Amino acid sequence: MSPRKAAALRAGDRSLREHLIVTAERMISERGTAGLTVRAIAREAGVADGVLYNHFADKEELLAHALWARVEAVGRTLPPLPEPGDATVEANLRVYVEHGLILHNGFLPALAGLLAHPEVLARFAALSGGGEDWRDRLARYLRAERDLGRLAPGARVEAATSMIVGVCHEAVLSVLLQGEGLARRTSPEAVDDLVATVLDGIAPR
Template sequence: MRERLFAAAERVLAREGAAGLTNRAVTEEAGLAKGLLYSHFADLDDFVAQLVLDRFEAIAAEVAGLPERAGSGEVRENLTGAALALLGTNGPAVAAAALSRSAVAERVRQAWEGGAPGPGAVEEAMARYVEAEQRLGRMAAEVDGAMLALAITGTVHHLRMHGSALPDDNPELVRRLVAALVTVP
């Protein structure tokens, strides 16, 4: 039921933006009774916070295996894939919903401080991946893996929070970013 509500919320966000995200809009989109959302969440802020945390947990799980992929595939493509996972399909819309509600932003911040997977988990996986590729000689030893990971995740976070003028261009922007930052021998 949670996933059904989350998927409905993402569709509402994509179509109507953060202002259109209401209990009624989500439950109607999901084809459920109006009060059902409150059977699973304390209030709309709790729902949106849980949506954000759920999506980041899925992203972190997807990217967690990146260091084990060292030595296979193309370095730039591996990093681009991780960055695109962080951006997500509805990343900017979900981020906008979180930012539009101060209580949500605070709940998410507290959860991340408490150890819930967030952008830091993706950054850490990227840094470990770069270190593993360096050990294999597929990246120069002088590359600062932590700073490279920060630059990529920070830029993707910016795109996630603000989008670009042409959101469909975000994947190409990420590819260009990684190509500009990552040199391979």
């Protein structure tokens, strides 16, 4: 191992491949992916530019792994999602909304710089293995609560899921489209209003 590689790994015992992924993930969390170059990642990692190609086929593969690492890093900060039948549906939905807002705020800004790079997004999607994501968990939770009788028998859970997901997207995308940084924090009152609207609707009784 060259002195430069050794210096890059001095702080821990992870492999150079892992070090490069961690470095790229940290850079994504701090500045997004726009303009993120191989040279910038290599300099930050403390290695020569060509070292990246010893461990990844190209920059797109590294970025896909870094994005996945970002998802996992954000996920580790989140509390567990409630199970059907626990507490109240209202309280549980509040947790799901807050979970989704944190997840989107932590991850969507990283995707903004990759909209013109579908190959990175395709490789990122492949890393997930098609597993159940937050949206799937939310829809499954609402269906289970309907089956338990804690929601109306005819409750349109897919529409309710789309409403909640849309609010989480909007909190981030509306800011990104204005050329700003991270999303503004959604107030607890706004979360309460969303949950109440999902559960009660807006038509007169």
